[in-house]
Amino acid sequence: MANILVVDDELGIRDLLSEILNDEGHNVELAENAAQARTARGRSRPDLVLLDIWMPDTDGVTLLKEWSIGGLLTMPVIMMSGHATIDTAVEATKIGAQAFLEKPITLQKLLKAVEAGLARSHPRKPVVALVPAPADLAVDAAMTGGLALPAVADQGPQGCQSFELDKPLRDARDEFEKSYFEFHLAKEGGSMTRVAEKTGLERTHLYRKLKQLGVDLSRGKRSAA
Numbered sequence: 001m002a003n004i005l006v007v008d009d010e011l012g013i014r015d016l017l018s019e020i021l022n023d024e025g026h027n028v029e030l031a032e033n034a035a036q037a038r039t040a041r042g043r044s045r046p047d048l049v050l051l052d053i054w055m056p057d058t059d060g061v062t063l064l065k066e067w068s069i070g071g072l073l074t075m076p077v078i079m080m081s082g083h084a085t086i087d088t089a090v091e092a093t094k095i096g097a098q099a100f101l102e103k104p105i106t107l108q109k110l111l112k113a114v115e116a117g118l119a120r121s122h123p124r125k126p127v128v129a130l131v132p133a134p135a136d137l138a139v140d141a142a143m144t145g146g147l148a149l150p151a152v153a154d155q156g157p158q159g160c161q162s163f164e165l166d167k168p169l170r171d172a173r174d175e176f177e178k179s180y181f182e183f184h185l186a187k188e189g190g191s192m193t194r195v196a197e198k199t200g201l202e203r204t205h206l207y208r209k210l211k212q213l214g215v216d217l218s219r220g221k222r223s224a225a
Helices: 011-023 034-044 060-069 086-095 107-121 139-143 169-187 192-199 203-213 219-224
Strands: 003-007 027-031 048-052 077-081 099-102
Touching: 003 011, 003 034, 011 027, 011 107, 011 192, 027 034, 034 048, 034 060, 048 060, 048 107, 060 077, 060 086, 077 086, 077 107, 086 099, 099 107, 107 192, 169 192, 169 203, 192 203
Parallel strands: 003 027, 003 048, 048 077, 077 099
Antiparallel strands: none
């Protein structure tokens, strides 16, 4: 994964972004002002920087300009602010910022911006593997444009899960939900952030639900190792 530097004078923002990005498997370094950001930039050479605009000593736009003039803007920088004007965002983009995130930052926008920034920092050629379908296309293969779908067994450890229906509804529902979450944990490599996004649940609610169902939270990470 990537080394990401988060620069923000608000402790709550730093902790939140650090938790999310760590959960995604990234290495995160934190700085609460421009002075710490300069030191971290020189020491760790981050792959991407999340930079707050309004800070007490030197604002983010000034620091961005300093890096640009000094030839140090060698990594994608995403600006963040809850009070910046459109002119400020445009100025930062002209200097070299890749994107601008308005606070409060949503999980989806953060992950998309980070993914786009890292793709720019480390571009990769897309690899597309097409599996030709047999002459007599199955219905589901025909619906996917003539490409054969992967076997159910390839869709995760719960791909062939069966359920006993001759039991109370509550028990059957709990059994299904446990298998459902175990499948997504394994598929996402144990990332609670991505499982929350895929299932449409808040992280706090998700943790509580998994604990209630007795789901082994380490199972997904072991499967990905």
